[in-house]
Amino acid sequence: MTTTLYTHLALFDGEHDGFTPDSWLTVDDATGKVAATGTGTAPTADTTVDCDGQYVMPGMMNCHVHLGSNAHQLAASERSEAETTLLALQNLKDLLESGVTYVRNLSTDYDVDVKLRNAQAEYGFPAPHVVASGRAMSATGGHGDSPHHTGNESYLVDSPDEMRHAVRQAFKNGADVIKIMATGGVMSVADSPLDAEFTKEEMAVATREAHARRRKVAAHAQGTSGIRLALEAGVDSIEHGIFLDEEEAEFMKDHQVYLVPTLNAVEGIVEHGAGKIPDYMVRKASDFAQAFFKNMKMAVKAGVPFATGTDAGTPFNDFATGYWDELHLLVHKVGMAPQDVLYAATRNSADLLGVSDEYGALTAGKYADFLVLRENPLDDVDAVRQADKQVYQGGKRVYPRG
Numbered sequence: 143m144t145t146t147l148y149t150h151l152a153l154f155d156g157e158h159d160g161f162t163p164d165s166w167l168t169v170d171d172a173t174g175k176v177a178a179t180g181t182g183t184a185p186t187a188d189t190t191v192d193c194d195g196q197y198v199m200p201g202m203m204n205c206h207v208h209l210g211s212n213a214h215q216l217a218a219s220e221r222s223e224a225e226t227t228l229l230a231l232q233n234l235k236d237l238l239e240s241g242v243t244y245v246r247n248l249s250t251d252y253d254v255d256v257k258l259r260n261a262q263a264e265y266g267f268p269a270p271h272v273v274a275s276g277r278a279m280s281a282t283g284g285h286g287d288s289p290h291h292t293g294n295e296s297y298l299v300d301s302p303d304e305m306r307h308a309v310r311q312a313f314k315n316g317a318d319v320i321k322i323m324a325t326g327g328v329m330s331v332a333d334s335p336l337d338a339e340f341t342k343e344e345m346a347v348a349t350r351e352a353h354a355r356r357r358k359v360a361a362h363a364q365g366t367s368g369i370r371l372a373l374e375a376g377v378d379s380i381e382h383g384i385f386l387d388e389e390e391a392e393f394m395k396d397h398q399v400y401l402v403p404t405l406n407a408v409e410g411i412v413e414h415g416a417g418k419i420p421d422y423m424v425r426k427a428s429d430f431a432q433a434f435f436k437n438m439k440m441a442v443k444a445g446v447p448f449a450t451g452t453d454a455g456t457p458f459n460d461f462a463t464g465y466w467d468e469l470h471l472l473v474h475k476v477g478m479a480p481q482d483v484l485y486a487a488t489r490n491s492a493d494l495l496g497v498s499d500e501y502g503a504l505t506a507g508k509y510a511d512f513l514v515l516r517e518n519p520l521d522d523v524d525a526v527r528q529a530d531k532q533v534y535q536g537g538k539r540v541y542p543r544g
Contacts, residue, residue: 144171146537147187152518153179154199156488156503159481161197161518169510174536175500176510197518199484200504201243201511201533202526203491204270204451204465206360206381206402209233209258210250211455213410213464223252223294230254233454234269236461239541241526241533243511245270246451246495248321248360248381249278249286251294256316268540273495275360276312278321279305279348284339285327285362296323302347305340309351320352322377324361325368328411328426329456335364335384335430338371345375358496360402364430366390373399379449379494382407383441384434391444400494402451403438405471410458419457438476448478448486449494466527473523480520510537 146169153165166184168177178185209230210221221229230250237245247255255274262269280286280296287298297308309320324340326333333339345361352359353376361372364384372380373393379400380386386394386401394401411419411427442448450472452464459467469487472478478486492502500508514532517525533541 143177144189145169145177145187146171146189146191147184148191148193148198149184150195151193151198151514152195153504154197154484155179155505156200156485157505161199161520165198167198167504167510167512169537171537174509174538176504176506176508178506179504193514197515197525198504199513199515199519200488200502201270201513201535202241202450202465202487203244203246203495203502204237204242204454205246205379205449205491205494206248206404206451206453207233207237207245207461208250208453208455209247209255210252213455213458213460221251223254226251226254227258230258231267231269233461234258234267234272237454237465238268238270238533240462240465241513241531242465243270243533243535244273244491244495244497244501246273246275246319246360248275248319248362249296251277253277253315259318260316271497271501271535273318273497274316275319275321276315276317278323278362279308279340280323281339284333284337285323285325285330289331299344302343305344305347306351309348313351313355313357317357319357320348320359322348322359322361322372324363324372324377325365327362327364328408328430329423331422335426336367338365338368340371342371342375345372345377349376358494373397381451382453384408384430384437386437386441388440388444391441391446394441394447395445398447400449400490401441401446402449402494403476404451404453404468405435405438405475406459406464406467407453407456408434409467409471410456410464414458423457435475442476442478447490448472448482449491450483450487463527466524469523469526480523483523484519509535511535
C-alpha cells in the first residue's frame, strides 16, 4: 500500500467538535480512503504534503440543486437536451470549485442528472459525486407542471396508481431518490406555496415504493398543510419548509426527518428580483420571507435535524457562490451555530443522502474528500468563500488543478 501523508493541519473530522491543531491525515492512494488520522508525530508515508497549519474539513454537500437550470436565465423549458447537458456540466464544475464534493439533484429535464452521474466515471469531467432524482413527481396543474409542459420535465400523476407507476418508472430510468412536489411553489404561475397538491395516499405510495428499494423521498413542501401530509406519508426530508409549525418540527425531530431549507432561493429573489423576473415570483417570495426565516429559527431551537441545500438554479441563486450564501444565512439570519452548520454540511447531509458509511467525515475507512482553508470557518463561516481553497476527492486534488 502506498500512502500520502498530510501534515501540519488543524482537522475537523466531521464527527467531533472543533478543529484539532497539530493533526495529520494519511490516505491510501489505491482506494482514496483515509487510512489514519492523529496528532503530534506523524507516521512515514510514500508522499508527504505539508498543509502549513491550514484548516482541513470534509468536503461540503449540497442536498438540493437543479443542475439543468440557470440562475440568471429563466428559459429552462426552451432548452434542448444537449443544451441542458452542457449547462449541467458547467454547474457541476462550479459546485466542485466552490467546495461541494457531493450533490443531490432534485429534478432536471430529460433525466440529465442520471445520465451525467452514469457518465462521470467513464469521461472524468470535474464534478461532485451525484445523487440523482431524474424528473420530479408533479400533480396536473401544480408545481412542476409548466404551461408548456412536455414529458421531459416531470411525471404528471393524479392518483395513487399513477404515482406507483411513475415512481417505478423513475427507478427503472436510474433515479437514486424520488422528488415529489407536495405543495405549490414560488416560481410556478398557477399555484401558491400554501396549496397542498398531493393527497396523503398519493405520497404514501411514493414512500412505500422508495423504501421497499431502500431509497428515499424528498418532498418540496412549503405550506403547513402540505408539510403535514408529507410527514404523515413518511417522506425522508422536507425541502424548503416555509410554513413549518411547531408540531411538525417536533415530529421531524422525533422521527429524524431532515429539513433542507434552501434559504438562498428566497433571499435571491427578494434581494435581486424586482424588475428582472416575473412580478408574481417577487410578490410570493417577499410575502413569505419573514415567516420563512422566523420558522427556520424555530426549527433550529426545536432541534430539527438540518442538512444543507441551496435550490441552485433558481433566480440569482447560482452554483458558484450560492452555497456560501446559504451557510452565511444559516448563521447570520437563522442563528445556527457555526459548528452545527458544518455538521449540517457534512455528516448530516451524508446521512440524508444515504452515503454516511463512506462520506461526510474524515475518519479511517471513509473517502478522503476534503477542503483545505486558510481561515477557521468556526470563527467566521465565510472562510469557505476562499476562492483558491484546495478541494480533494479520494485524496486527489481536483481544484485548483496542479
